[in-house]
Amino acid sequence: MSTTAALALAPQLRVRQRDASAETEAQLGIAAWAMQFTPNVALEFPDAVLLEVSGSLKLFGGLTQILGDVREGLAAMGFTASLAVAPTSRAAGWFACAGQETLVTDAVRLDEAVSALPAAALRCDPDILEAIAAIGVITLGDLLALPRDGLARRFGQTLLDDLDRARGRLPDPRTFFTPPVRFDARIELISEVTQAEALLFAARRLLLQLAGYLAARSGGVQRLVLRLAHRDGGTTAIAIGLVAPTRDAEHFTLLVRERLGSVALREPVHAIAIEATDILPLAGDNLGLFPDDTGTPGNWERLIERLRARLGTEAVHGLATHAEHRPEHASVKAEPDERQLKLEFGERPFWLLDAPRPIAEVGTVPNYEGPLTLLAGPERIESGWWDDDDIARDYFVARTSAESLVWVYRERRGGGWYLHGLFA
Amino acid sequence: MISIASNASPIPALAHPALWRGSELARVSVPSLPTGFPALDAELPGKGWPTGSLTEILPARVGIGELRLLGPALAGLSAAGKRLVWIDPPHRPYAPALAAAGIELARLVIVRTRTDRETLWALEQALDSRTCGAVLAWPSAVKYTELRRLQLAAEDSRALAVLFRPQQATVESSPAALRIGLAIAAGGLAVHILKRRGAPLERAILISSTSFHSHAVDCSSPAGTATRSAAARLATA
Numbered sequence: 001m002s003t004t005a006a007l008a009l010a011p012q013l014r015v016r017q018r019d020a021s022a023e024t025e026a027q028l029g030i031a032a033w034a035m036q037f038t039p040n041v042a043l044e045f046p047d048a049v050l051l052e053v054s055g056s057l058k059l060f061g062g063l064t065q066i067l068g069d070v071r072e073g074l075a076a077m078g079f080t081a082s083l084a085v086a087p088t089s090r091a092a093g094w095f096a097c098a099g100q101e102t103l104v105t106d107a108v109r110l111d112e113a114v115s116a117l118p119a120a121a122l123r124c125d126p127d128i129l130e131a132i133a134a135i136g137v138i139t140l141g142d143l144l145a146l147p148r149d150g151l152a153r154r155f156g157q158t159l160l161d162d163l164d165r166a167r168g169r170l171p172d173p174r175t176f177f178t179p180p181v182r183f184d185a186r187i188e189l190i191s192e193v194t195q196a197e198a199l200l201f202a203a204r205r206l207l208l209q210l211a212g213y214l215a216a217r218s219g220g221v222q223r224l225v226l227r228l229a230h231r232d233g234g235t236t237a238i239a240i241g242l243v244a245p246t247r248d249a250e251h252f253t254l255l256v257r258e259r260l261g262s263v264a265l266r267e268p269v270h271a272i273a274i275e276a277t278d279i280l281p282l283a284g285d286n287l288g289l290f291p292d293d294t295g296t297p298g299n300w301e302r303l304i305e306r307l308r309a310r311l312g313t314e315a316v317h318g319l320a321t322h323a324e325h326r327p328e329h330a331s332v333k334a335e336p337d338e339r340q341l342k343l344e345f346g347e348r349p350f351w352l353l354d355a356p357r358p359i360a361e362v363g364t365v366p367n368y369e370g371p372l373t374l375l376a377g378p379e380r381i382e383s384g385w386w387d388d389d390d391i392a393r394d395y396f397v398a399r400t401s402a403e404s405l406v407w408v409y410r411e412r413r414g415g416g417w418y419l420h421g422l423f424a
Numbered sequence: 425m426i427s428i429a430s431n432a433s434p435i436p437a438l439a440h441p442a443l444w445r446g447s448e449l450a451r452v453s454v455p456s457l458p459t460g461f462p463a464l465d466a467e468l469p470g471k472g473w474p475t476g477s478l479t480e481i482l483p484a485r486v487g488i489g490e491l492r493l494l495g496p497a498l499a500g501l502s503a504a505g506k507r508l509v510w511i512d513p514p515h516r517p518y519a520p521a522l523a524a525a526g527i528e529l530a531r532l533v534i535v536r537t538r539t540d541r542e543t544l545w546a547l548e549q550a551l552d553s554r555t556c557g558a559v560l561a562w563p564s565a566v567k568y569t570e571l572r573r574l575q576l577a578a579e580d581s582r583a584l585a586v587l588f589r590p591q592q593a594t595v596e597s598s599p600a601a602l603r604i605g606l607a608i609a610a611g612g613l614a615v616h617i618l619k620r621r622g623a624p625l626e627r628a629i630l631i632s633s634t635s636f637h638s639h640a641v642d643c644s645s646p647a648g649t650a651t652r653s654a655a656a657r658l659a660t661a
Contacts, residue, residue: 406487
C-alpha cells in the first residue's frame, strides 16, 4: 500500500524513513551488550541476535532468570524484541522472527514446534515462498510431510538443509560475534531537545548498553565522552572523568545527570552519542563479609566524582605544601588523597589572600582599618630570582585595631605595605 | 528538717538518668569531639563539638579566629584518618599553616562553588555520603528550610557539620543544635553560645590567645622554637 493510501486510512500516522545503517548499528550494539550473558553470540541479519546460553544457565540462575534479565535489559534500552528458546539456533531464530515466543528445551518438542511454524518463517526468496504457497503448503509440517527428493528438486537442496539444521539433523556452525575494541553508540532523538535534562532519557539507554558491553569485556572505563549533535551540524562534546574505573550503570547515570544539569545547550540537539575508548580491565567487586559502619572507601571516590561532575574537575582539590620560600607558592593544589611531604615553615596564617592587597601607610605605621601593631617579625623572604617572580619582602604578624591578627609585609624594593594573610 | 547536700534530690526518683532537669545540659547519644579548650568543653552538651547535627559559627568578622577554634578538633579527626571537606572558604586556605596546626593535608579537600545553591548541594552530598569526618561550609545566605534539610542530612552522617555565617544571621532562627558567636575581647576570643541543647548561657567564654597558639607549636623542631618565641611575643603584646 502506498504512503498516501496509508495516510488516508489513518491520518494520525507518523511516517519515518527507514534507516538501515542505524538498524545494523543497533543490532551490533545489542550483540555487544548481550555478550555479558554468554561469550557465544551470533548475528543473523537483518534483525536477529542469537545467544548460546547452555553454558551460562548455572551462573545466571536458570533459563527463566536469563530470559527475564535479557527482556528487562532490552526494554530498558528501548528495544522491543521477541525472545524464543530452542535446542538449535536456526529454530530459535525462526520462532523469534515469526513473533512466537516459544520455549522448547528438548528435541522431541522441537519437531512439533517447528512443524507448527508457518511456511513464511523459512525466510528464503519470495519466489520460493510463492511456489510453496502455490502447492498448498501452509505450515512447515506440511512441507516436511512431502517427499524429500521432490522438495530438493523443486526448491533446492538449501531449503532442505535449512529444515534439517532447524530440526537438529545437520550441524549448524556459526561464526561468533567479537565485540569492538571501543564503544561508540548513537541514538537519534525522536524530536529535537532544547533542555539538557531531557537528554538524560536517551543517554540512559546508551549507558545501559555501555554497562553491558563493559560487563562482557570484564572492563571498566575512566572516561566517557557524550557527543550532542546540533541542528546546525555542529557537535558539543562533554567529557566525564571518573576517579576509578567502573562499569556501574547507575553511577554513570548519576554523573551524566549532574553534568547535564549544568550544561546549557546553545542549539537544539537531535542526536546523542556516547563514546568510550579506553577500556581498562576491572575485576568484579569483592563484597565484604562484615557490614562497614563508616562507609566504604568506594563511597568517598563516588562523592568526589559527583562533586566534580557538577562543579567541574578543578573545583574540587586537595592541598599540599611545596618546599618554597615564597609564601604564595608554598601552598599548591593537589589531587585529593595525594601523599604529602612534611615540611617546616615559620608562623603562617590560615588564610592567604589570592593576591596581596596594598594597604596604606600612615606615618610609619601600616594602616588596615586602623593602625596596625606589629607583633612578630621581620621575617625576611627573598627568593625566586630564577623564574622572574623574585620577591624581597619583610613579613610581620600584626594586630589590627579590631584585634584580629593579620600577616602583612613590606616590599623591600620600592617600599609599600601589603596585606597577605589572615590568621583565623 | 531535711538538709540537702550538694545536688542530691530529696526525692530519689527524680535522680533517674532519663529525666532532664532545666538546669542541665542535654545528653547526647553520639560522642562529641573535644574542642581542645577546656573552658568551652565544659559548657557544651557532650563536652565537645556535636557530631550528627548542625553547628553554626557566626564570627563578628572573617579571620577573627573561627578556624583556630576548630583547629584541635580538625587535627584530631585528620590524624584519626577521617576526611575533612571545606566548601567555598572565603580565602585560600594556606597549607603550611594548616599542616603546622596538625591537620593532615592528605585528608583535606577544598570544594569551590559558584553559587549558594551549589554550596548547599555540595554540603548535603558530603553529609549523605557518610565518608567525611568534618564538613565546613561558608554559604552567604541560607533559608530556614534549607537549614532544616541540612540538619536532617547531618543526623545520618555522624560528621561534624559546621556552617560559618555572617554575624547578621544571629537574629535569624535556625534549627542548628549549636550556635556560637565569636567576638574579639581583650586578651583573646570571646565565645558566646547563642544556642545549645540545654539551659542558655548568658556569659561569654574567654579563650585566651596563649591557648590558641599553644596548639600550633611543635616543640621538637627548630621552626617550632621560632613559633614558640613568636607565640610568647604575641601573648605578651
